[in-house]
Amino acid sequence: MEMIDTQGIRIPRLGFGTFRMPGMGCQPVVESALALGYRHIDTAAMYENEDAVGAALAGAGVARGDLHITTKVWHDSLQPDAVHRSFDTSLKRLRLDYVDLFMVHWPSRDMDLPAVLEAMQKLKDEGRTRAIGVCNFTLPMLKTTLDDVRAPLACVQVEYHPFLSQARLLDFLRPKQIPLVAYAPLAQGRAAKDPVLARIGEKHGATAAQVALAWLLDQDGVIAIPKAQHKESQQSNLGALKVRLDDEDRRAIAALPKDQRYVSPPFAPKWDA
Template sequence: MPRKTIPKIGVGTYENTDPEVCKASVETALNLGYRHVDTAEMYENEAAVGEGIAATDCDRDDVFISTKIHSANLGYEDVLTHARESCDRLGVDVLDLLYVHWPIRAYDPEETLSAFDELYDRGLIRHVGLSNFTPALLETALEALDAPLLAHQVECHPLLQQKELRKFAREHGHRFVAYSPLAKGSVTEMPELVDIADKHGATPAQVSLAWLLSKECVVIPKSSSESHLRENFEARRISLDKTDIERIDGIDRTTRQVDFEAAPWS
């Protein structure tokens, strides 16, 4: 099956649970030029996402659709069943990218990833992804996985720079995908980003996204409003200079937005 390139900016749909709002925001995003839509079984909005995609004039082959298997459904047979159910809800025959959402609960490297290999071999998924893995868990997963790994998705922004995981992605040849790239809005109040935004006639949110893009990250900002969807998408036009990037690189404050007791890094 032909591989597809993952677009650098995607629209996130986490907590976008109202079906009409979710459908409209996905449709709006694609009409603005986005070609990457990120969802998950756990978000309970795959059907609305699929309706949003179907409502546009975009050719299916031009839209990169990624979703994730819930951590409770990572047994071999469950992965096969739930991947097909995600396809059905999204209204597609093939998933461009399927992630292991969290390496917890039912996750077992050999069992879970052999099912992902099976999906890849069958052509039900074009690419395999992992999400929320530590470097050690990534090492184990890569040993168990036969299919090529396209992407690792994890929280990343100027307050959680994930240098080790970004380096791991470069060294192992997969894409690093940043979720919560705006730190749930916290970046808008960071003095460093406010200053850089003023310099470029941009917003701090755009600066955060531009910084991640300068690091060859794929970014998945989420929004349901047209103005914010447009703002985020325009971040790709901002070119930060070396001084800007070094200033953000030098931020030594760390704040993780997504955390809980059973998280892999806890």
């Protein structure tokens, strides 16, 4: 598994997402992923599955140093004291002494960004999280975070797949050597049914979903965290690591619509800002 080094941590480029897997039913799913070789597990307070992820980690027999565990604080807890309470609860549920990455899940319109980042930095200074990051921030928010507050972001997590461009964000992050973590990398299942991706897959003996993941992993500084409840899909996603796209494939994927955003809840920021 290829890794990306950032802010003192190493992140496996293909991780395992757990969104929409609430409750203890998530435990056997994560156990399966770990058994197949996944070492990057992404969860969040809002997913309501940290207990299950923690149970899976506890019984997996994988050395803690070989794992990368990410969790996140929800947008209703973006006050310094609340950030610490959320983190304490997450850590307890995960049964861990520390996490590798602690992130702001969504920005809040009324958050005091410097205060939030200072609270997260304190957790890093204490060794309770090895690194910090943010999700779903607009470019102006990131410019404030990095240029004004000078927060040591290890990565930025956003929706990214073959139907949504993140070119502007990548152009901003790459010179700063900050990786982008792509959530919903299969466009919530749509990539698996796309005829263009399927035709490319036929050429390489791969599925359309594998092509979508390979396209992301083909890009410098991009990490992908697909979710998959069934062992067969988990194994298939790992198969994307072996797919090698050529220039013809890249041109075909570049021609796909790039304005399809599928995750935009009412509290989301204005993306065009």
